[in-house]
Amino acid sequence: MTAAPTTPYDDGFSLAAEWVPHARCWMAWPSRGETWGDHLDGARDVVAELANTIAQFEPVTIITKPKNVAEVSLLTGQGVSQISLAHDDCWIRDMGPSFVMDGKSAVAGVQWGWNAWGLRYQDHERDAGVAAALLAHLEMRNYVANLILEGGAIDVDGDGTLIASEAVLLHPNRNPNMSREQIEEILIANLGVRQVIWLGEGLQDDLTGGQVANLARFVRPGAVVALSCSDSADPNQRALADNLQRLRASRDAMGRELEIIEIEQPRPQYDSEGQRLALSYVNFYMANDAIVMPAFDDGPQDKRAFDTMARLFPKREVLQFPAVDLAYGGGGIHSICLPQPAGDPAKPF
Numbered sequence: 331m332t333a334a335p336t337t338p339y340d341d342g343f344s345l346a347a348e349w350v351p352h353a354r355c356w357m358a359w360p361s362r363g364e365t366w367g368d369h370l371d372g373a374r375d376v377v378a379e380l381a382n383t384i385a386q387f388e389p390v391t392i393i394t395k396p397k398n399v400a401e402v403s404l405l406t407g408q409g410v411s412q413i414s415l416a417h418d419d420c421w422i423r424d425m426g427p428s429f430v431m432d433g434k435s436a437v438a439g440v441q442w443g444w445n446a447w448g449l450r451y452q453d454h455e456r457d458a459g460v461a462a463a464l465l466a467h468l469e470m471r472n473y474v475a476n477l478i479l480e481g482g483a484i485d486v487d488g489d490g491t492l493i494a495s496e497a498v499l500l501h502p503n504r505n506p507n508m509s510r511e512q513i514e515e516i517l518i519a520n521l522g523v524r525q526v527i528w529l530g531e532g533l534q535d536d537l538t539g540g541q542v543a544n545l546a547r548f549v550r551p552g553a554v555v556a557l558s559c560s561d562s563a564d565p566n567q568r569a570l571a572d573n574l575q576r577l578r579a580s581r582d583a584m585g586r587e588l589e590i591i592e593i594e595q596p597r598p599q600y601d602s603e604g605q606r607l608a609l610s611y612v613n614f615y616m617a618n619d620a621i622v623m624p625a626f627d628d629g630p631q632d633k634r635a636f637d638t639m640a641r642l643f644p645k646r647e648v649l650q651f652p653a654v655d656l657a658y659g660g661g662g663i664h665s666i667c668l669p670q671p672a673g674d675p676a677k678p679f
Contacts, residue, residue, distance in 0.1 A: 335679075337519040338473050343430035343438055344522025346671040347488030347548065348616040353437075355384050355617065356426060356464070356668040358393040359402060362419040362451070365659050372655040377420060377666060378405035380622065380651060384667065385409030387617040387647075393417055393460070413467065418446075418457040421661055423543070424480035426668045427461040427472070430522065437673035438471040439464075440520050442479040447538045447660070448503030470675035475520045477513065478504040482543035482665055484517070489551040490524040490583030492517060497532050497540030504539075525583035529576055531569035533557075536608040537660030544610035544662070545573055549591070549642050552582060557610050558592040565606075566595060591642060593635050596626040601658060609654070611635040613662030616669070621646050624653035624663050 338344070357380075360366060360373040381390045385408065393415045394402050402412055417425075424447070427439035441461040446454035465472040483498040498504060499513055508516075514526050532540020546556040556574055559567040577590050593611045600606050614623035621643050625632040632650065640648045656662050 338430045338438065338440060339519045339522050341438075342432045342522075343436075344433075344488075344490075345428055345486045345492070346431045346437075347486055348669055349550070350431070350488065351672040352388045352618050352669045353672045354389040354391055354670050355615075356391055356393070356422055356670060357381055357666055358417050358420045358422045358460070359395065359398050360420040360659065361395065361398070361417065365419055365451070367658075369655055369658040373420070373659055374401075375405070376653070376655045378402070380663065380666070381410045382407050383622060383649060383651065384615070384617050384620075387620045393422065393464075415460065415463055415467070416456040417460050418451070418454055419659070420666050421457070422460065422668045423665050424482050424538070425457040425460050426481065427465055428481060428521065429669070429671050430473075431671055431673060432676070435673050436676040437671050438473060438676040439468075440473045440475055441465065442475050442477055444480070445478050445504070447480070448501060450537065468675050469678060471678050473520060475516060477508070477516045477520075480538065480541065481668065482538060482541040482661070484521075485542050485547050486521065486523060487548040487551045487582065491527065491548075491551075492521060492523040492525070493527045493529060493542050493546055493548070493554070495532065495540055495542045495545070496528050496530055498538065501539060523583065525581070527577065527580045527582075529573045531572070533569070533606075533608040533610065534565045535606040538608070543613050543664045544608055545570070545612065546577060547612045547614070552584070552586045553589040553591065555591045555593060555612055555638075555642065557595050557612050559595050564598070570595070591638065593638050594631060596628040596631050596635075599626065599654065599657075607654065607657040608660070609657055610662065611639075613653075613664045614639070615663050615667040616646075619646055621648045622651055622663055623648065625650040626654055627652070
């Protein structure tokens with residue numbers, strides 16, 4: 331009789347908080363012309379410049395197609411390497427594995443289902459295979475979870491607490507036959523958490539459907555930086571106020587009230603079809619000894635957001651990076667960067 335497969339929780343693994351030391355940052359090259367249109371070259375320039383920036387703090391590896399190797403090599407410098415791997419686009423945080431740690435030295439991966447943000451794109455089979463291919467490349471244990479989940483739809487404090495997006499995980503275009511309780515059980519079993527805090531709606535016209543990555547992120551156990559909106563006429567105000575209230579009413583896995591640091595959203599910007607871009611200062615990346623956060627051509631608010639992050643992370647170098655071009659494809663800095671925690675790969679099953 332074959333034994334039932336174990337879960338990460340069974341084996342003592344839990345999802346690593348982003349502030350743990352990283353072995354490297356994984357990225358992928360923007361490739362889908364239908365997504366980017368006239369903004370494809372701009373997106374590629376941003377990804378290359380971002381890779382070069384992060385490489386000052388930790389190694390970066392970009393997943394590329396063979397036809398893009400020369401272009402990526404020309405645009406990136408020392409500390410940025412490549413591997414050739416089939417993929418459709420650059421959203422590696424969402425399509426890649428979740429790296430879990432066992433509290434000793436071992437790192438494993440969780441492979442989730444990927445359906446292109448709720449079937450926003452039909453041709454997503456190559457992206458759906460990235461997590462398994464990457465873990466095979468790393469010769470790392472792969473736990474396969476029966477859930478459609480994107481890395482940007484969750485955030486953890488490394489202390490047992492997870493923030494999750496109702497708008498993503500509970501939407502019929504992701505997991506239509508699962509209840510909230512069933513989804514929580516899968517999150518707990520695969521990410522080693524004990525408490526799930528649910529946020530509601532996301533930003534107006536967010537192509538991802540409302541990811542946590544644009545709404546609220548842990549900056550340390552017990553503390554969350556959250557996007558806010560003070561303009562009562564802005565369509566984002568109601569959703570952001572509701573999410574703030576949910577956070578204030580929550581307790582983490584240790585029973586603590588959350589400290590909430592608000593950052594006002596930038597001014598609205600729109601694409602050529604009149605769709606609002608999902609712009610958020612909390613869509614940042616924690617590199618080793620650095621914070622790489624977005625700027626949105628909104629001088630006063632960009633500066634206020636930068637000052638807030640600098641106060642939150644006095645021991646890290648805070649760098650602000652132009653990120654409007656990424657929003658045309660539906661994501662941000664956090665969306666295109668996947669940290670691999672430092673540690674030894676757990677042996678594959």
